[in-house]
Amino acid sequence: MDLTHSLLGAVDFGLLPQQVVNGILLGSIYALIALGYTMVYGVLRLINFAHGEVFMLGAYVSLFVAWGLGFGPGPVSPDQTSNWVNLVIMLVASMGVCAAVGMFIEFFAYRPMRNQPRIASLITAIGVSLLLQYAGALFLPNSPPVPIREEVNPYRANVLDVPLKPKSADLLAQTKQAQVALDEAERTLKDTVAAEGIKSEFDLSPEGKKVRDARNAARTKATVTQNAYDQSGLSLRIPYGQLIMFLTSIGLMLILRHVVMNTAPGRAMRAVSLDYDSASLMGVNVGRIITLTFAIGSALAGAGAMMNATFLGTPLTTFFGMQPGVKAFVAAVLGGIGNIPGAVLGGLLMGIAETLVVWVGYGDYKDAIAFVILILVLLFRPGGLLGSAKVEKV
Amino acid sequence: MYWPVRLASILAAVGGCFLLDALARGVDDYARRLIVLAGIWVILSVSLNLINGITGQFSIGHAAFWQVGAYTAGYLSVTFHGKWGIDGLPWMILMMALGALMAAVAGLIVGLPSLRLRGDYLAIVTLGFGEIIRIVVQNQKPLGEAYGMNVQPKFQTVWLVWLMAIVCIAVCRNLLRTAHGLPFLAVREDEVAAGAMGVNVTQVKVTAFLIGSAFAGVAGALLAHYEGFISPQMFKMEQSFIILTMVVLGGTGSITGATIAAVALFYLPERLRDAPPVTGAALLGGLIGTIVAVVLVKRTVDRFHGPKIGAATRYIGSVVAGIVLSLALGAGFGMIPKLASQSFEAEKLRMVIFAGVLIILMLIRPQGILGTNEFSLDWVKSLLRKRKAVEA
Amino acid sequence: MSLLQLEGATIRFGGLVAVNNVSFSVEKGDLFGLIGPNGAGKTTCFNLITGVYKPTSGSIKFRGSELSGTPPNKVAQLGIARTFQNIRLFQSLTVLENVVVAAYLRHRVALPSALLYLPSAIAETERLKAEAMRLLEVLDLDRRAQVRSADLPYGMQRRLEIARAMATKPELLLLDEPAAGMNPQESDDLLLTVRQIRENFAMTVLLIEHDMRFVMNLCEKIVVLDHGIEIAQGPPETIRNHPKVIEAYLGEAV
Ligand SMILES: Nc1ncnc2c1ncn2[C@@H]1O[C@H](COP(=O)(O)OP(=O)(O)O)[C@@H](O)[C@H]1O
């Protein structure tokens, strides 16, 4: 008990639900990126280290589209307003460009390595990742880091308020009482001012000052009770932008699920992932499926990038893809790499864990928590949460 | 004949290090620092090669052991130097030993999951351990948090660094020259079969991690005392990737390859720092020329099966074509004012070139520079023999 | 006391009982055959004996002491060596090195001497290499000693598997389909070699084989498995005429 107290300090656990929700919102982005990792790993057994950089490029595409729509880079005129169409344009552009970049990388860097040892492909992936970071730094604005202007989000002022616990009726009564008392005090003060024949309450006589003090006390009481009342209930506050982000992520995941489970290319994708050689012998055009996998995975990263940059306001540098990339990969492994629901679960868990760690005051260790969880999970479930560790047949 | 040869080679190694030291006194501080750092990278690359190339354990967090060594030695020096009654070389040796010890402990902790995890799973766990260590260090007040710490006293010698590099190379080489190295290779090749032949797979893996990380720890102690300053920034994930790249580029399992690749990959970006700025025109020309040369070389690699001389001619031809094309296009693009006026500093270009070289080398020669070969007289002879056979 | 004794050995993989309550004893000096149709659980039996898998129930005793739960390398140390049905050589090592890995099991010099390249380690390396060379001669592979094992022709790879297993100096040698994929000539040669091994090296041999002719000619005792269950046991003549065996191999000439 004591230990919990000293470790967690003054954490108000009433806010836990809000934190979990924040974590899930953030996690939906990790999940989108993790899907790309897991799909590519599924078909090629390759850790696509450049995936984080695809994410980074997606964010830049969104930035430039936002600029093109009149939101930056210079001052934005006050009557420049945004609407949902702008957001859709940014999303589609980001997804499209990322899909193209993903296919491009696959074709030029990974395809020639197809029959080489896997570690050689991995080094190539690292090379591509470094190349995109540093070549990007030559041409893209990145110092100082650029955020996407928040004006592009038409819903930035709207917040969804979900009441969890109603506000206290007791306090409401007290608040009303205090308000009445305050009105009363104001009236008395005004009368006194009028009676003394002066213009402002600052010129009051000593007796008059007492009336003013009484009014001030009433005002304080009204504020205090009002605040107490406001905070007496519990509600989840979700900015509309983040809600849209979450719903879009879920929508994309459902579409992905449909594609993978119910369409011919999806079936082929699963076949390649189960057994590359047999699939190609069975007439699956493996090359096409791999291209498709890269396109879809990269498009999802592009969607995540656009929403991350627009709704979470992360400033962009050409190096900023690395951290979320690695975390998303960890999320994929956590869920069981190659396993699509696993990637989603892993991503959400990662988001929650990270948010909670920051919330309880260990923000400095935010970037380590992903790995701590990963190592613990792998030690006890070597195949990840939803994956199954393969026992090698001898 | 054993002892005379042995003693002579040890003397030659030590003598060589002192000779290098003496020569390094003739150059400026910057050049001397490069010589030292190259030695440190050799230790890192060769020691990771033991874990990764020889034993086949896919570890990609080597910089963490380096960091543990550096911070152990740095912290102990700052705190205890002058209190234990030793100084100079003995102190430095003590620091290297303790740095190695702590790094080996870290290696043990990281090595344990390797008993349960294989391949990519192990890779991501080693990467994770590396990050955890870095983040924990960067939140410790006594270790200077993210700002880093000054290390006193400095110990700046060229010979000690290179002597340790040679020791590291010798230990790995000795392992492979005796039957004791074979179980390590067997674990890399097939764990199940190795176990069935009586190889204690657990012990082999842990040993590889222990020795490999201990040497990385030595490299850390050397770095801390040469630079006189260490910070978490110096041990980022990218550094682990660079060490891994050295191993793979050298040829997985080849000690000679790891050594050569370490020196080459370290020097390339460093030399590029001093290069003059490049115009946009030259850059674009160079890019196109390079792509053309790479495509030509790759075609020769994939499709040409004639004699070595023919291949060599083609390679040289491709490279010359690439260079000529680069220059010509560079001059051509120079006519376009916009391209001619743009200027890129070498400092910003060097990592781009580094990454490009990496990709190109992997595309052209995925088995690494030396493949699995070691440099030895026999190997050179066998190369020459093959060439003669082809010619005949 | 039998050299190797299985009593009710059982293992399940999920719903599949790959080896179901199998019992048999191998005596010292036996040339013992383990046969059965594809997927009968023969290889799995080997995996149970050598510690690759742990039996779900039942016991496996070697020289009277319990084996189950012993890790593979300890089993090898105790004196059981095996070959693999789907060849598992150390592919990028040479033929000689493959055998030395196994011979290394009986090494005496500690690792530090090797790291320092002391004379003791060199001498031991030479000794192990010489031992390995002798085994390669027995299996007629000595002229290929320096070839990468992956570059050997298939029949030789099978023989190398045997040489490698023998290098651990086992009392009991387990051969998993040693003649698979060999032509009749190679198979006949192998038959002689196995006999010779048993005579000259005083090894007990337990072997799985698909080639009936091979087993019937070579083995003195045979156990037959089908769907994980032991259906017959006895000398070749009994097995040849056993109705259940004929049924299991339906259509195949036994
Ligand atoms: N690790 C494993 N996991 C699941 N099933 C296995 C495993 N190993 C073997 N089996 C199954 O056990 C059965 C027996 O296999 P095996 O012993 O290899 O047969 P055989 O008699 O041909 O050597 C087969 O159906 C095989 O698929």
Ligand SMILES: [Mg+2]
């Ligand atoms: Mg079998």
